Amino acid sequence: MPLFRIRALLLLLAAVIISALAAREFSGMRTPDTILPAPSLTHSGLLSDYSPSLSGTGADTKVLVYEGAARGGTFLLLGGTHPNEPAGFMAAVVLAENITVRSGRVILIPQACESGFTATDPLEGSPQHFTIPTRSGERSFRFGGRGANVVDQWPDPLVYLQFPSGQQLSGVETRNLNRAYPGRVDGTLTEQTAYAIMELIRREAVTIAVDLHEAAPEIPIINALITHEKGQEIAAAAVLNLEFVGLQYALELSPQNFRGLSHREWGDRTTAIPFLMETSNPIQGRLRGRTSTALLLDGTDPWYRLARGLGRMRITYEETGEPLERRVGRHTQGIIALLEAYNEAHPEAPCVVEGIPTYEELLAHGVGAFLK
């Protein structure tokens, strides 16, 4: 055999070996995260229970239900709509492992976009996992991409036509769950996921629903509570409640002409009152330096510190950084405030939940103290 053909064979073998090694790394992200629900869990299921088309797909995900002894309102919490926003997902996990419901029901979907947890976004240099020290040792969780795994939903169109509004967005947004509502049963995998969540809201008669997110420090809507017009008074009361514990939140109204988002479509198409909360996440930022698990967990970055010091642009970044416990704490305190405000406005059907760690508790003890 000529030398160049032998060389080709050897190079092909090397490529296959590299592919196998890479495949092992990438496939590692398909192992689901372990969530250890509190003893008060009533039952758990899957999102496909609400839309069988999701069954067996990469988008099917856990649904955890906690019921109180007394009847009351139903609170739905979504974490992990964007798997590269860990505070949202971890806040949902913290609730899952700690709460007791006295009246009403709590439904948790800790990883709403399960498919997105199986791959990171290209060109970001993101870690695939992060670990949190807990009482029982280190626990590992996945850090995913913004949207569904491209392997589960391929190809992306050049332009995404949002259903049913027809709104045109960048093609990559076709895998963004928070642009896919209300979804459709025979749509893309992301649209099917959105449809299933809408079905859950309708069938379970959800009264208050919260979607947890994070964003880059330079994004204008940070440390914010976004509300559908149905929830304006509850949101305003919650912002006042949060002030009492020293937390400032910007109150934002959901734009009526920006379709596909949870706080718009849940509110328009169901009886649920929807809210969305955002915290500041340096690992998503464009100004960041080295991308690492340290940045994800500690939230300290020298370039954001420099930008803050220069004062030439608006960024939401504390001098001491934006550690995960602060971001998770903002979310849990926000949930406490929203539930208090909701219960005050709806005393006939309260949703009373105990065991949600406060902002101060998370700052003092860290996220790991509230994980099993």
Added chain:
Amino acid sequence: MRTILVVAVLTFLSTIGSSRAGAQTSPAFELPLLITSAGQSADVTMAGMLCKKIGVQAKTLPNAKGSDLAGVKTLMIVPGFSSKGLGAAGTSRDQELERVKGLISAAREKKVKILVLHLGGNARRGPQSDDFNRMAAEASGRMIIVKQGDEDGFFSAIAKEKSIPIDIVDKIASAATPLSALFK
């Protein structure tokens, strides 16, 4: 019971967190009160809730125009830019600036007193918001400002320049006391 507790805490907090600047006697502010936004931030909802909590009757119209001032004695402007708010209102930043300009002009014509309430802190400052902040502040007869929104002295400087009485309060809840006092 909880409402009484909240009002009691609001009153207590406001006594430990406010400072006053401006040498002029404050003009009387009378009802009816109309609350509007300048920049379409949702802070206008907070202002409405605050008035409700302290028992000050008010009508909230985020997109108020001159024609809405019929019978109104006091116009409360809650400035702060929000892109989501503008989107929700279906208007552009330039259109919003025109609306606020026209509203202030109509208020002057009808001798409606203007009160500015800035609740959004840092989030409602900066190049996008400050056009609205300045327009409202300079037209006002009184300002109540949450201190995080005046860390650089933006509102204090306008108050000093135009001799407008100003209350700087620690938090949104602390605005209740000066607000309540203005309508007594």
Added chain:
Amino acid sequence: MVLHWIYVLIAVLLLGLVVWQMFVDKRWREQAALAMLVVPLLLRILHIK
């Protein structure tokens, strides 16, 4: 769904062309570059990445 499998077929054809070219081209730099192309194509066809 049909479009998905059309794209997979395109990737298979592309992989075939790349491997064929590796055994036709005598220049080692080009062979190495083609070998690098094999990795993402293979991972996508196998629905791994």
